[in-house]
Amino acid sequence: MTPPVRKILHADCDCFYAAVEMRDNPSLRDIPLAVGGSREGRGVITTCNYPAREFGIHSAMPTARALRLCPQLTLVPPNFDKYRDVSAQIQAIFHELTPLVEPLSLDEAFLDVTDVQGFRGSATWMAQWIKAECLARTGITVSVGAAPSKFLAKIASDWEKPDGLTVIPPERVDTFVRELPVKKLHGVGPATGAKLDAMGIHHCDDLRAQPIDRLLDEFGKFGRRLYELSRGVDERPVRVERERKSISVETTFHHDLPDLASAREALVPLCEKLKARIERNGDPPQAGVFVKVRFDDFTTTTLESRGLEPGLESFWQLLDQAWARAHRPVRLLGVGVRLLSEEARQQLTLPL
Numbered sequence: 001m002t003p004p005v006r007k008i009l010h011a012d013c014d015c016f017y018a019a020v021e022m023r024d025n026p027s028l029r030d031i032p033l034a035v036g037g038s039r040e041g042r043g044v045i046t047t048c049n050y051p052a053r054e055f056g057i058h059s060a061m062p063t064a065r066a067l068r069l070c071p072q073l074t075l076v077p078p079n080f081d082k083y084r085d086v087s088a089q090i091q092a093i094f095h096e097l098t099p100l101v102e103p104l105s106l107d108e109a110f111l112d113v114t115d116v117q118g119f120r121g122s123a124t125w126m127a128q129w130i131k132a133e134c135l136a137r138t139g140i141t142v143s144v145g146a147a148p149s150k151f152l153a154k155i156a157s158d159w160e161k162p163d164g165l166t167v168i169p170p171e172r173v174d175t176f177v178r179e180l181p182v183k184k185l186h187g188v189g190p191a192t193g194a195k196l197d198a199m200g201i202h203h204c205d206d207l208r209a210q211p212i213d214r215l216l217d218e219f220g221k222f223g224r225r226l227y228e229l230s231r232g233v234d235e236r237p238v239r240v241e242r243e244r245k246s247i248s249v250e251t252t253f254h255h256d257l258p259d260l261a262s263a264r265e266a267l268v269p270l271c272e273k274l275k276a277r278i279e280r281n282g283d284p285p286q287a288g289v290f291v292k293v294r295f296d297d298f299t300t301t302t303l304e305s306r307g308l309e310p311g312l313e314s315f316w317q318l319l320d321q322a323w324a325r326a327h328r329p330v331r332l333l334g335v336g337v338r339l340l341s342e343e344a345r346q347q348l349t350l351p352l
């Protein structure tokens, strides 16, 4: 027996932190607004509203750069306690619909609503209900995508943002995916995107024309994933109660970085991205930092330090040591933080 077609929702608040600030101070509503660290503290933008985006500002951008693009930008420091409260309210709404909720960050989650009996089983109605309840109870607009798989639900929630609702029913998956630009696929970053581009592969239809062997040759294990995604296949389940163990970002470079100096330089934007990602996750308590380096011969080394703070100096220090292990050109760099486990966190707050 074939399993029933799944119904997956991806719900994602629109410019969440900025939306909370605008809700609490309506005078910020129609002016360019960003939530982030200060220019003096070498901070980055965590979230910005749509008027700010018109100036080309986006999350993970250094605040100094954002202020050059838009000198009249209003900058608000993040208030994570407040965002965590609103997030808890929104997650509670998701849980009224189904226990199968997988939060991805404070403002984003997958829901498996395949077995939900209410709403006559209509994913569209469920999505409408989520949007209405979130707005009524928290004042925040949410974009929702509905589809038979996670990667399509996520693409769908982004399709008509802000305040969007996009449904990709099973019978439309094939047509939808055919015309989908490959850069929209889960896991296709700038390097893979450029490579596909150079191979003349722009849409999933082009990807489908490729034999699996060629994709495996060119992309390794990820070739199989590309083969499947371009056919709309993504069996990843919605995972409940996953405890996050780390937050990290990594980049594969178009051209290998020849020496340590260029690797050190490439670490700067990565650290900014990491900082923004940590903030998007509500700045959880951390236990240490790590650097991952893959060399041109595909050997990979990870160096980790428990006590260090996630600043550029710490990552440089680890990179220097990691690079000394091989002295080779660098293909991939990653930086991340280990999170304190829930257990360790509770022990910290227990009375002695």
Ligand SMILES: [Mg+2]
Binding pocket: 012, 013, 014, 015, 016, 107, 108
């Ligand atoms: Mg969001």
